[in-house]
Amino acid sequence: MALFKKRTVGKPGEWYYCLEHKKVEEGPECPAQNRFGPYTSREAAQHAMDTARDRNLEWDTDPKWHDEDKGKSSPPGD
Numbered sequence: 001m002a003l004f005k006k007r008t009v010g011k012p013g014e015w016y017y018c019l020e021h022k023k024v025e026e027g028p029e030c031p032a033q034n035r036f037g038p039y040t041s042r043e044a045a046q047h048a049m050d051t052a053r054d055r056n057l058e059w060d061t062d063p064k065w066h067d068e069d070k071g072k073s074s075p076p077g078d
Contacts, residue, residue, distance in 0.1 A: 014038040017048035 011027060016037030018030045024045045028035060036052065039045040059065070 013040070015040070015042050015045035017045045 014027055014037070016025045016028055016030075016035045016039070017023075018025055018035050020030060020034040024042055025035070026042070028037075036048040037045060039048065044051075
């Protein structure tokens with residue numbers, strides 16, 4: 001008998017968006033590396049890609065993040 005069982009069925013009310021199958025799942029059906037979530041509602045999970053896009057845009061345009069020197073490297077020891 002195994003001491004730790006892998007949870008194969010999610011809890012009711014936990015919603016995920018599967019990146020591989022491009023669908024909403026109640027409870028995790030697919031491996032963690034292939035999904036976003038958990039979300040509190042089906043609707044929130046349906047908009048997972050929109051949420052990710054909006055957050056990425058917000059982070060990319062954050063004025064507090066200074067990456068003007070991106071791609072430029074200084075010699076070791078400077």
